[in-house]
Amino acid sequence: MFTFETADRKEVRRFRIAQFNGRTATAKSGGSVVTGHVRSVLESKSSIPQSWIITIEVPRAAPIVHLFQEDLR
Numbered sequence: 332m333f334t335f336e337t338a339d340r341k342e343v344r345r346f347r348i349a350q351f352n353g354r355t356a357t358a359k360s361g362g363s364v365v366t367g368h369v370r371s372v373l374e375s376k377s378s379i380p381q382s383w384i385i386t387i388e389v390p391r392a393a394p395i396v397h398l399f400q401e402d403l404r
Contacts, residue, residue, distance in 0.1 A: 332370065332386055332387070332388055332389065333358065333363075333365045333367065333386070333387045333389055334384060334385070334386045334387075335358065335360040335361075335384075335385060336375065336382050336383070336384050336385075337360075337382060337383055337385060338380055338381065338382040338383075343372060343383045343385070346358075346369050346372050346385050347369075347372050349368075349369050350368075350369035350370075350371075350372060353368070354368075355367060355368055356368075356369050356387065358385065358387055365387055365389055366387075366389075367387040367388050367389040367390055368387065368388045368390075369385065369386070369387055369388075370386040370387060370388045371384075371385070371386045372384075372385050372386075373385075373386075
């Protein structure tokens, strides 16, 4: 899970649409780039200016399979 806070309304709208449609979304925050399914978009009521907390579920990496020439024979 990757959680971050944003105050960008356009970005929040994009994440809500991705969550509704079941699509993956890519987030860039503090030099990190994460792609996954949006789990939640929560408004932080205690902050001024308005901000949202977004949680993205990051899929686990698939195991790497090494194929060698001997395996193909």
